[in-house]
Amino acid sequence: MTELEYRLRKHIAEMDFEKAAKLFLELTKEEQSNMILSAGFDTFHLTIYAFMNYLLQHHESSEIHDLTSSLMLHPLCHLEGACVIALFHAKKAVELDPDNIEWYINLLMFEKHPDAWFAQTEVEEVYRRIKKLESKNLK
Numbered sequence: 001m002t003e004l005e006y007r008l009r010k011h012i013a014e015m016d017f018e019k020a021a022k023l024f025l026e027l028t029k030e031e032q033s034n035m036i037l038s039a040g041f042d043t044f045h046l047t048i049y050a051f052m053n054y055l056l057q058h059h060e061s062s063e064i065h066d067l068t069s070s071l072m073l074h075p076l077c078h079l080e081g082a083c084v085i086a087l088f089h090a091k092k093a094v095e096l097d098p099d100n101i102e103w104y105i106n107l108l109m110f111e112k113h114p115d116a117w118f119a120q121t122e123v124e125e126v127y128r129r130i131k132k133l134e135s136k137n138l139k
Contacts (some may be wrong), residue, residue: 005035012039012047017054025059033067040075049076049085062097065089066106073109083115101133 001009004023011020024032040048052068072079072086087110093103107126110118 005038008035009039009043012051013045015047015050017051020051021055021058024055029063032063033070036067036071037075040071044075044078046076046079060096062093062100062103065093065096066103069093069106083110083113084117086110087113087116087118098129099133101130101137104130104133 004027008020008023011017011023024035027035036048036052039045049068049071052064052071055064056068066089069086069089072082072089076082077086087107090103090107090110093100094107097103104126107118108123110116111123
């Protein structure tokens with residue numbers, strides 16, 4: 001674990017989210033994702049989700065919602081309701097950035113997930129939106 005990752009985890013564990021946010025926001029998107037998911041898998045601790053909510057309150061973005069969705073869908077999936085929370089954050093990513101095809105593709109992970117109710121009409125709309133964005137990008 002790097003010094004930076006250690007400091008980030010320490011601030012999160014101590015619930016010093018302001019200091020943790022300063023470190024987090026200086027990282028690249030890839031580093032942010034790697035550190036948060038790694039912390040989630042190593043600790044399975046809910047304070048990481050609390051930190052992500054702090055970030056969303058102060059720096060809301062589709063990227064942070066997407067990362068929060070991944071956190072809940074993968075390392076914290078064992079928690080009751082985690083998949084439903086993951087779906088909520090995936091939908092918020094789309095809502096904030098409706099022209100990003102990646103967010104729609106991520107939504108499709110919930111299509112047949114047994115713990116999330118993702119209506120067939122919503123699934124069909126996601127597929128329509130992906131086709132529309134793909135055709136737009138081909139022009």
